[in-house]
Amino acid sequence: MAEARPPVLVLRVHHGSLGLARSLGRLGVPVFAVDANLATAPLSSRYWQGTFVWDFRRKARDESVRFLVRLGEQLGGRPLLVPTCDHTAYLVASWADALAAAFRFPRVDPELVRSFSDKRKLHALARQHGVPTAEARFPASRADVERFAEAAVFPVMLKGIDGLRLEARTGVKMVIARTPEELLTHYDRLEDPTAPNLMVQEYIPGDDDTIWMFNGYFDESSRCLFGITGRKLRQHPIHVGSTSLGICERNDTVDRLTREFMAAVGYRGILDIGYRYDARDGRYKLLDPNPRIGSSFRLFVGRDGTDVARALYLNLTGRPVPPSPFPDGRKWIVEDQDLESTLDYMAEGTLGPGRWAASLRGIAEGAWFAWDDPAPFARTAGRLLGQAGRHAWRRLANGRHHPTLTPLREGAHEARTEEPSWRSALPHQALPSSPP
Numbered sequence: 001m002a003e004a005r006p007p008v009l010v011l012r013v014h015h016g017s018l019g020l021a022r023s024l025g026r027l028g029v030p031v032f033a034v035d036a037n038l039a040t041a042p043l044s045s046r047y048w049q050g051t052f053v054w055d056f057r058r059k060a061r062d063e064s065v066r067f068l069v070r071l072g073e074q075l076g077g078r079p080l081l082v083p084t085c086d087h088t089a090y091l092v093a094s095w096a097d098a099l100a101a102a103f104r105f106p107r108v109d110p111e112l113v114r115s116f117s118d119k120r121k122l123h124a125l126a127r128q129h130g131v132p133t134a135e136a137r138f139p140a141s142r143a144d145v146e147r148f149a150e151a152a153v154f155p156v157m158l159k160g161i162d163g164l165r166l167e168a169r170t171g172v173k174m175v176i177a178r179t180p181e182e183l184l185t186h187y188d189r190l191e192d193p194t195a196p197n198l199m200v201q202e203y204i205p206g207d208d209d210t211i212w213m214f215n216g217y218f219d220e221s222s223r224c225l226f227g228i229t230g231r232k233l234r235q236h237p238i239h240v241g242s243t244s245l246g247i248c249e250r251n252d253t254v255d256r257l258t259r260e261f262m263a264a265v266g267y268r269g270i271l272d273i274g275y276r277y278d279a280r281d282g283r284y285k286l287l288d289p290n291p292r293i294g295s296s297f298r299l300f301v302g303r304d305g306t307d308v309a310r311a312l313y314l315n316l317t318g319r320p321v322p323p324s325p326f327p328d329g330r331k332w333i334v335e336d337q338d339l340e341s342t343l344d345y346m347a348e349g350t351l352g353p354g355r356w357a358a359s360l361r362g363i364a365e366g367a368w369f370a371w372d373d374p375a376p377f378a379r380t381a382g383r384l385l386g387q388a389g390r391h392a393w394r395r396l397a398n399g400r401h402h403p404t405l406t407p408l409r410e411g412a413h414e415a416r417t418e419e420p421s422w423r424s425a426l427p428h429q430a431l432p433s434s435p436p
Contacts, residue, residue, distance in 0.1 A: 005029050006104070006317060007049070007079040009071065011088040012056065015334060015367040016295030018042035018376055020082065020309045023298065026372075029313065032075065034068075041368070041383070044375040056088055065095045072102030080316055081105040082270075082293060082309070086117045086164055089292040104316045106220070106269030108291060116289045119161045119199055129264045131257065132283040134276075135202040145187050148200055149180035157201040158186050165197055166190065174240050176203065204285060207350070208235050210277045212251055212284060213243070214258040215300035217270050217311035217321070222263045225321040226311040228300040229254050230330075233359055236337035238345055243296040244338035245359060248330040254284055270308045272297065298365055299332035333360075334367040336380050 007030040010017050018041075021031045025047030033048055036055035043051055052071060056064055072079055081103040083089040092099060094110040115121040119136070126133045138161065139145045159174040160166025167173045170190050177183035183200070191198045204210075209232055216227030229251040236244040254275055262271060272294030275284040293308060301307045302324025311321045345351035368377040 004077070004317075006077040007032060007075050008313065009034065009068075009075065009079045009081055009103070011081065011083045011092075012085050013037075013040055013042050014084060014295050015042060016293060016297055017084050018045055019298035019367065020084075020293060021045050021047040022370060022373060023307055023309050024313060027310070032079070034071070041376050041379040044379050045373050046375065047373060056091065061091055061095065064091060065098050068099060069102045072099075078102065078104055080313060082312070084293055084295075086113075086290070086292070089113055089290075090117070093291075106218075106312075106316075108268050109266065112265055112267065113291045116291050117162065117164070119159060119163070122286075122289070125265065126261075126286050129261055131261050132278075132285045134204055134278075134285050137200045139187075139198065139200065140196055141193075142184070142187060142191075145184060145200065149183050152180070152183075152200075153202075154178055154180070154183075155203045156183060157203050158183060158190065159199050159201055160190075161197050161199050176239065204276045204278045204280075206277065206279060208239060209233050210279075211235070211287070212254045212275045212277060213246070213296070213300075214254055214273050214275075215271070215294065215297055215308055216258065216262075217308045217315065218262055218268050219315055220268055222266050222268060224259050224262070225315060226302070226306055226308060226324060227255060227259065228302065228324075228326065230299055233331075234338055234341050234345065234351075236334065236341040238341050238348075241341075242337075243299065243332075244334045244341045245363075246296060246299040246332055248300060248327045250326055250328060251284075257284060267291070270297075270312055295367075296332065296334075298367070299330070301327060301330065301365070303327050327364075329362060331363040332365050332367070333363050335369060335377070336384055339384075 005028055008024055010020060010031065010033045013033050013035040017033065021033070021042075022045065024031050030049040031047060033043060033051045034054045035043065035051065036053065036057070038051055038053060054064065054067055059067070068081070081092055081099065083092050090110060090113050092105055093108045093113040096105075096107050099105070115125050120138050123133055123136050137148055139148065155176050155178040157174055158177055163173040169192065172190070175186050175190070177186050187198060211232040213230050213232065214227060216224050218224050228248055230246050230248040232243050232246050234245040235241040257275070258271070258273055269291065270293045272290040272292065274287040276287055277284050297308050303326070304322065304324050306322065306324040314321045342351065342356055346356070366377070368380045370377070
C-alpha cells in the first residue's frame with residue numbers, strides 16, 4: 001500500500017471498530033469514525049484520524065445519507081465506507097445509488113441484507129438453499145404459544161425476529177425458556193401485541209464452544225477472497241452473547257457451507273456468520289449471518305496479517321488479496337467481557353480455575369490492549385476499577401444493615417454499560433447537524 005491510500009469511514013464504534021482502526025492504521029491508512037457518543041473508549045485510540053458526531057438511530061435515513069455524502073466530499077479521495085452494525089449496513093445497501101459517487105463499498109442487495117437480520121426471512125432463505133437450521137415457529141399471538149408449549153420439547157429459545165427491535169424495547173435479544181410456564185412468562189414480558197416480533201426456536205444442546213464461526217470477504221462475483229473459520233470458547237453474556245474468547249480452528253464443512261450459500265444468494269462484501277454444531281444429527285446449523293464487519297473480526301487474522309478489513313481495502317482499491325496462511329490455534333479475547341463471563345461461568349459451576357487458566361494460554365491479541373496503542377485499554381480498565389470500587393462500597397454499606405450480601409454476579413450487567421460521565425480527549429470534528 002505504498003501508493004495512494006484512500007481514507008476509510010467507519011459507521012458506529014465498538015471494540016471491533018477499534019480493531020479496524022488499528023489494523024488499517026498500522027498500514028498508514030487514514031481511518032475516520034462516525035458515532036453518536038464521542039466518550040466511548042475505542043475513540044481514544046491513536047489510530048483514528050478524526051471522529052464525527054452523528055446518531056444514525058435518531059436521524060432519518062435520507063438526512064443521514066445527505067450527511068454522509070457531504071462528509072465523503074469533505075474527506076476526499078472517495079473513502080471506503082464500512083458499516084459495523086445491521087442498521088448502518090442496511091442504510092448503505094438501500095441508499096447505495098446516492099452514496100456511490102462519494103464512497104466505495106460493496107454493492108449488496110438491500111433485500112438480502114434485510115433477510116439476514118429478519119429471522120423469519122432468514123429461516124426461509126436457508127431452507128430454500130439447503131442450509132441446515134434449527135426448527136422454528138413464528139407465533140402470531142399468545143394462543144399460538146400456548147398451543148406450541150403443549151407439545152414442545154424444552155428448553156427452547158425465545159428470540160426477536162428483528163433482534164435489534166426487541167433489544168431496543170426490552171434490553172435483550174433472546175432468552176432460554178426451560179418450561180412452558182417460563183416460555184409464557186417471557187413471552188408476556190417481551191412481546192409487543194400490536195406488532196408481534198417473537199419466534200420460538202428449537203434449543204440445540206451443547207456448550208458454548210459448539211458455536212463455530214466464519215469470517216470472510218466476498219468480491220463482486222461472490223467469490224471468497226479471504227476466509228477463516230473458528231470457534232467460540234466463551235461468550236458474553238454467557239450462552240446467548242457474542243465472542244469473549246475465541247480460537248481459530250479449521251472446519252472444512254463450515255467453510256464449504258458458507259462459500260456455497262453466499263455464492264447462491266449473490267452476497268458481496270464482509271461476512272460474519274455463525275453456526276451451532278448439533279451432535280444429535282452431526283450437522284452445523286445456521287445461527288446469524290451478519291452482512292458487515294463483526295466485533296470479533298480480529299480473531300480471524302491470517303499468519304501474514306490479513307483480515308477482512310484489509311481484504312476489503314485491497315479489493316476496493318484495485319489490489320489483489322494474497323492467499324493467507326491459516327492461523328490454526330490463534331486466540332483472541334475481549335478482556336473486560338471475558339472477565340465478567342468467567343465469573344458467571346464459575347458461578348454456575350461450568351468453569352473451574354484450572355480450566356480457565358489453561359484457556360488463556362496462547363492468546364495472540366486482545367480487543368482492548370495493544371503495546372502501541374494503550375489508551376483504550378487504560379480507559380476500559382479504569383472504568384472496570386471504578387465499577388468494582390462502587391460495587392465494593394455498596395456491599396460494605398449493605399452489609400452494615402443486612403446479614404446477606406448481594407453476590408457479585410448480580411451486578412454483572414453494569415460492566416456492559418458504557419460510562420457516560422467522561423468525554424474523550426481525542427480532538428474531533430463535527431459537521432452541521434442538518435447538511436444540505
